[in-house]
Amino acid sequence: MDNMQIEISNLNKFYGKKHALQNINLSIGQGMFGLLGRNGAGKTTLMKTLATLLNKKSGDITVCGIPIQNAKEICRITGYLPQEFSMYPSMKVYEAMDYLGVLSGLDCKTRKGRIPGLLEKVNLGDHHRTKVKALSGGMKRRLGIAQAILHDPKVLIVDEPTAGLDPEERIRFRNLLCELAEERIVILSTHIVGDIEATCEDIAIMDNGKLLYKGTVKELTRTATNKVYTAEIARIELNALKEKYIVTGMLTMGERVNVRLLANEQPTTNAILCEPNIEDAYMLRMHESGVAAHQLGGNL
Numbered sequence: 001m002d003n004m005q006i007e008i009s010n011l012n013k014f015y016g017k018k019h020a021l022q023n024i025n026l027s028i029g030q031g032m033f034g035l036l037g038r039n040g041a042g043k044t045t046l047m048k049t050l051a052t053l054l055n056k057k058s059g060d061i062t063v064c065g066i067p068i069q070n071a072k073e074i075c076r077i078t079g080y081l082p083q084e085f086s087m088y089p090s091m092k093v094y095e096a097m098d099y100l101g102v103l104s105g106l107d108c109k110t111r112k113g114r115i116p117g118l119l120e121k122v123n124l125g126d127h128h129r130t131k132v133k134a135l136s137g138g139m140k141r142r143l144g145i146a147q148a149i150l151h152d153p154k155v156l157i158v159d160e161p162t163a164g165l166d167p168e169e170r171i172r173f174r175n176l177l178c179e180l181a182e183e184r185i186v187i188l189s190t191h192i193v194g195d196i197e198a199t200c201e202d203i204a205i206m207d208n209g210k211l212l213y214k215g216t217v218k219e220l221t222r223t224a225t226n227k228v229y230t231a232e233i234a235r236i237e238l239n240a241l242k243e244k245y246i247v248t249g250m251l252t253m254g255e256r257v258n259v260r261l262l263a264n265e266q267p268t269t270n271a272i273l274c275e276p277n278i279e280d281a282y283m284l285r286m287h288e289s290g291v292a293a294h295q296l297g298g299n300l
């Protein structure tokens, strides 16, 4: 059986004085792994480090048994889709894939054998002759995945894949990643909690260079048990409530508001205790680690 495990220990990374990764210890196994955190948390830095794109770091990493120092071998087994992905806009889809195949050293026969199936897999089978610049955002992301797995890597690293996609494309893209994760390690970084909930069993939450949580989505969600309430209040009461509690959702109905909030005790006499979801648990974890409530609002 192949070693399908990434082991990260005592990883630190500085950009000048900025301590971007602070003593990260993490194990990632086969399947979908979600890396969740606000902008600037350190997700891209961690992913670039795993893809051997950053140097001058301290700590140990092995990817499927291979030490990270062995960059050539790591690249052979790793595919990476960066956040800002653009690829030869004036080329046609097949042409661009073929060219990238040449760059990664694949011979003609391998390229011919592999590219049509890959384009089919990412649902671009009918677009071999479409110019890259004419593809929609979602199609471009899927083409990005096709190029990242062109050399059939064991590890696929995908940074913020669903930003800017419409709901249908997001779901399609997530499903594609899940399919690929059946026989690979797929690491998906995002600041969208819903993307993680729908696809990943194991996750890590990062903030300000630190790991705030590692474990399953289920365990994380359980940490908010008995702390999530819904209540119907008058609109004018909202600000006072927001000052006291973390509000994780609200629905305005005229002068009344239905709020969902985190509280250790019943916040209003009509509040009803309810089942936590991952967003509640994420907000709770961020709050407990000292992130102010007003800074959390942008994540939902």
Ligand SMILES: Nc1ncnc2c1ncn2[C@@H]1O[C@H](COP(=O)(O)OP(=O)(O)OP(=O)(O)O)[C@@H](O)[C@H]1O
Pocket (backbone or CB within 6 Å): 015, 016, 018, 020, 037, 038, 039, 040, 041, 042, 043, 044, 045, 046, 160
């Ligand atoms: N090349 C760099 N030089 C200096 N600081 C950097 C550099 N790259 C990233 N940083 C800083 O390191 C921190 C982590 O950045 P990183 O890009 O890893 O975060 P992120 O979680 O991926 O966020 P985002 O989703 O916005 O990319 C941020 O404070 C960022 O400003």
